[in-house]
Amino acid sequence: MPDSGLPIADSQRLARIELPDNTALPSPYAEADRAQAVTDLLAAxxxxxxxxxxxPYGLHLCVREGRLVFDIRDAADASLHALVLALGPFRRLIKDYHMVVESHEQAVGGGLNDSAVQAIDMGRRGLHNEGAELLSERLAGRIALDFETARRLFTLVCALHQRI
Structure with missing residues (x-):
């Protein structure tokens, strides 16, 4: 590979994430989850x-015609490649993730004891990990990701699915 003059870390990272923001997510908790995923993703x-x-790359991430679209952009925001994934393999995880997030939100707002909130949060982390593994598998050979990047992208996929 020719030397681009950029350190490897800069040449293999996202510097920008674009999501369709035409509708709000169903709760402030979901909005905060999405915003935190974007912030964490851009940080590392x-x-x-x-x-x-x-x-570095920009990523326009959206759902179009029931498919997940990764529109990979260069630093000048010109499209380099669009990768399209079927959402079918993700649907069960997305549905379960939304149910657990809703339960977590209700538990925190409803004053459940700490052990109940922790149990729900462990379930959420487990679904997050499962979603990250599935996303990594589906992108294998096309986009190399580390596990934390895949987890945060899965959060964004779930947020996009809530907007449909």
């Missing part, structure tokens, strides 16, 4: 698309 990530020039 590994995103290395196969066959594309070195980054």
């Amino acid at each position: 990530n590994r995103f290395d698309p196969e066959g594309l020039p070195p980054g």
Whole structure:
């Protein structure tokens, strides 16, 4: 690979995330979860698309016609490649994730004891991990991700699915 003059960390990362923001998420908790995922993702990530020039990259992430679209952009916001994934394999995890997030929100707002909130939060983390593994599998050979990047992207996929 030719030397781009950028450190590897900069050439294999996302510097920008664009999401369709035409409708609000169903709760302030969900909005905060989405915003935190974007903030954390931009602070630290590994995103290395196969066959594309070195980054950093921008990502326009959306759901179009029932499919998840990763529109990978260069620093000037020109589209480099659009990768489309079927949402079907994610639907059960997304549905379960939304139910657990709603339960967590109700538990925190309803004053449940700490052990109940912790149990719900453990379930949420487990679904998050499962979603990250599925996303990594579906992107294997096309985009190299680290586990934390996949977890945060899964959060954004769930947020996009709530908007549908």
